Structure formats: structure tokens, C-alpha cells
Amino acid sequence: MIDVYSWPTPNGHKVHIMLEECGLDYRAIPIDIGAGDQFTSEFLSISPNNKIPAIVDSDGPDGKPISLFESGAILIYLAGKTGLFLGNSDREKFNTLQWLMFQMGGVGPMLGQAHHFRIYAPTKIDYAVDRYTNEAKRLYGVIDRQLAKTPYLAGDEYTIADIATFPWTRSFANQGIDWADFPNAKRWFDEISSRPAVERGVKVLADLRKPLTDDKAKDILFGSSQYQKR
Known part of the structure; x- marks a missing residue:
């Protein structure tokens, strides 16, 4: 357990x-x-x-x-x-891990800051809002370009890189993102959203x-x- x-x-x-x-x-x-x-x-x-x-x-x-x-x-x-969800060969595993690190070092911290300064900051600071909104758009652009080449972030298979990144994109509107600007990311987002395990996972503790x-x-x-x- x-x-x-x-x-x-x-x-x-x-x-x-x-x-x-x-x-x-x-x-x-x-x-x-x-x-x-x-x-x-x-x-x-x-x-x-x-x-x-x-x-x-x-x-x-x-x-x-x-x-x-x-x-x-x-x-x-x-x-x-x-x-x-990690890959089988060393090449697949390292490719997955680099996209996981991209999420841990970039997507999570920067989208979190965009969310904070756009929604929660007690004082609106235009510089901070612009800085982190622009960085959010840049990161979505990286994701979108990768997903133009492969179905998932690390290639042809769904991995922990997708599992790590997806929850952060659920708040896209609060991050200043318009899906129309990122069609490949939107396709990926919709596909992952519909996975039964994902539907169950995002409900865990959500009622609290x-x-x-x-x-x-x-x-x-x-x-x-x-x-x-x-």
C-alpha cells in the first residue's frame, strides 16, 4: 500500500x-x-x-x-x-527524463508564477504579470513545437513527462493562454484529458x-x- x-x-x-x-x-x-x-x-x-x-x-x-x-x-x-511510462531503452529513458526535468525546472515554477501574479498577488504588478505571462507563452510554444513532431512529449509513447506536464496546463486560462495559438498542445491536452486514469486522478481530493x-x-x-x- x-x-x-x-x-x-x-x-x-x-x-x-x-x-x-x-x-x-x-x-x-x-x-x-x-x-x-x-x-x-x-x-x-x-x-x-x-x-x-x-x-x-x-x-x-x-x-x-x-x-x-x-x-x-x-x-x-x-x-x-x-x-x-519511462521507456525501455536507455535512449528512451533519458529522453523522457529530459522532458520531465523541463517540467520540473520550467513549466511548474514559471506557470505557477504566472498564475500567482495574475490571480493571487494582493497588488497587481504589471512587470511581473507581463514577465510571467510571456514566459508561460514561451513554454507553451516549446511544448507545441515538440508536439508538432511527436504525439507525446518524449516521442511516440505516453510517459511520466506527459503525466507531469498535463496538470499544469489545466489552468491555461489563468496563465493567459489561448489554445488557438497552440493547436498541437491542444490536441495533446484533449487526448490526455480523456484518459480514464487521468479523469480519476484529477478527482482525487478535489472535493476538499x-x-x-x-x-x-x-x-x-x-x-x-x-x-x-x-
Whole structure:
């Protein structure tokens, strides 16, 4: 059994989708990041960076429990555990990993900033809005050009690179994106959206999430609470 400590965010949904795609037995344990659950000592013991998701697999590589944080690392671990969605040859695996790193280092952080400054920032800063909206469009352009050549990000097969990237594109409107400008990415988005495991994965814990309107929750997520010594 795998316990996944998570919340219905793009990074959380990456792992929810992967678990559904792999058909693994798991239990979703909510970590309400608006309430500060990510700062409890219990959660920090498995996720020292106080970010979701994290997992505890009771059947680790040596038959003993293992805990992991960082969504990309979790996807690689689950791909290794099941032999799915990473590729078979070394060439395929490295190609998949480079697109996974593209998501981890670019798509997630930059689209997150676009979303923040366009939607959540208490003061509208035109420079920040323009900077991150333009970067979002640049990244979608990279994705669109790749998908003009191959059905999926890493080639002909669906991989953890697609699983990692897709949840971030679900908020395209909040990132200032018009799908009409990225037809290949839109084709990919629609195809992945319709996968049964993806449909199940994005519903995990989704009924617990509420609109972020509470000032205390905003401070926990974006304000001084993030920087307190623990």
C-alpha cells in the first residue's frame, strides 16, 4: 500500500494520475496547504521542504518502507517500481527524463508564477504579470513545437513527462493562454484529458479544495508563514 500525502494541486495530481495509471493500491491522505498541514512535524518528517506531495510506500525496493518527496522523484520511483511510462531503452529513458526535468525546472515554477501574479498577488504588478505571462507563452510554444513532431512529449509513447506536464496546463486560462495559438498542445491536452486514469486522478481530493479567498490561508501559502523557523 502506498500512502500519498497530497492536495488537489498540479503537483499533487501528477502523482494521483500516475498511481491511477499504474493501477497501484494507494490511500490519499489530505494535507490542507491552506490550513498549514504542510508545517506539522509529522509531514515534515517525510517532506522536509514542506511541499506536497510525498509518499510512503510500505513495500520499498528492499521490502522495507520508503518515503519520498518531490513529485518528479516520486514519478521516477513509481515508473521504476512498475516498469511503466519511462521507456525501455536507455535512449528512451533519458529522453523522457529530459522532458520531465523541463517540467520540473520550467513549466511548474514559471506557470505557477504566472498564475500567482495574475490571480493571487494582493497588488497587481504589471512587470511581473507581463514577465510571467510571456514566459508561460514561451513554454507553451516549446511544448507545441515538440508536439508538432511527436504525439507525446518524449516521442511516440505516453510517459511520466506527459503525466507531469498535463496538470499544469489545466489552468491555461489563468496563465493567459489561448489554445488557438497552440493547436498541437491542444490536441495533446484533449487526448490526455480523456484518459480514464487521468479523469480519476484529477478527482482525487478535489472535493476538499475551496476557492482561495481566506486571508489566513493566503498568508500561509504566500506570506510570512512560509518563512518561519521550524
